[in-house]
Amino acid sequence: MQWSQQFQKRFVDDLVIDRNGEPLECCQAKEVLYSVRPASTVCGRVYPIMIDNDDRRHLERCVRLAADAFEAGNEPFGSLLVSEDGTVLLEAANEVGGGDATQHPEFAIARWAAERLKPEERVAATVYTSGEHCPMCSAAHAWVGLGRIVYASSSAQLMQWQSELGAKPSPVRSLSIGDVAIGVRVDGPVAELAERVRELHVRAAERRSRT
Ligand SMILES: [Zn+2]
Numbered sequence: 683m684q685w686s687q688q689f690q691k692r693f694v695d696d697l698v699i700d701r702n703g704e705p706l707e708c709c710q711a712k713e714v715l716y717s718v719r720p721a722s723t724v725c726g727r728v729y730p731i732m733i734d735n736d737d738r739r740h741l742e743r744c745v746r747l748a749a750d751a752f753e754a755g756n757e758p759f760g761s762l763l764v765s766e767d768g769t770v771l772l773e774a775a776n777e778v779g780g781g782d783a784t785q786h787p788e789f790a791i792a793r794w795a796a797e798r799l800k801p802e803e804r805v806a807a808t809v810y811t812s813g814e815h816c817p818m819c820s821a822a823h824a825w826v827g828l829g830r831i832v833y834a835s836s837s838a839q840l841m842q843w844q845s846e847l848g849a850k851p852s853p854v855r856s857l858s859i860g861d862v863a864i865g866v867r868v869d870g871p872v873a874e875l876a877e878r879v880r881e882l883h884v885r886a887a888e889r890r891s892r893t
């Protein structure tokens with residue numbers, strides 16, 4: 683982790699670079715950034731992480747949905763499906779409190795999109811989410827053919843928080859979206875929103891420790 687932490691400081695304007703300051707190609711970036719930052723590339727090219735005001739507004743809503751999910755007895759995750767013209771098509775929140783650990787919002791969005799959207803509408807839509815997709819949801823997203831993903835906090839961050847909080851190990855390996863879904867543009871994380879997500883996970887850990 684020592685080297686990874688140093689590496690993280692070497693991002694310049696969010697462009698993925700190596701230890702010599704050279705831009706990394708996608709596959710290299712995925713490998714070396716695994717524990718630090720998700721792949722921010724579509725295979726074959728490197729691009730800066732781009733989050734505009736609309737993205738931020740949608741992510742704020744995702745964090746609110748995550749907080750609501752937590753208050754309702756679930757894990758703190760929330761997501762939105764937004765069409766190409768900016769219309770919010772679906773809001774979804776984590777619903778694992780009922781005992782089904784597959785009730786993730788990103789999975790619900792993929793199934794909803796498969797039932798209701800044409801393939802060209804899916805690929806033009808964006809999924810916003812408070813936390814980066816897990817491998818199950820990344821796979822569902824890719825199978826259904828949805829488009830860009832924007833998240834507030836990364837799987838690597840979640841893994842680090844869970845470790846710091848002494849959480850029980852996950853039964854599913856932590857992988858970045860780029861490790862599972864091919865050719866999906868991914869933007870995130872956003873530092874100040876990730877901090878709010880972290881606070882929700884701290885509260886979730888406290889609640890688990892009481893039960
Ligand atoms: Zn998931």
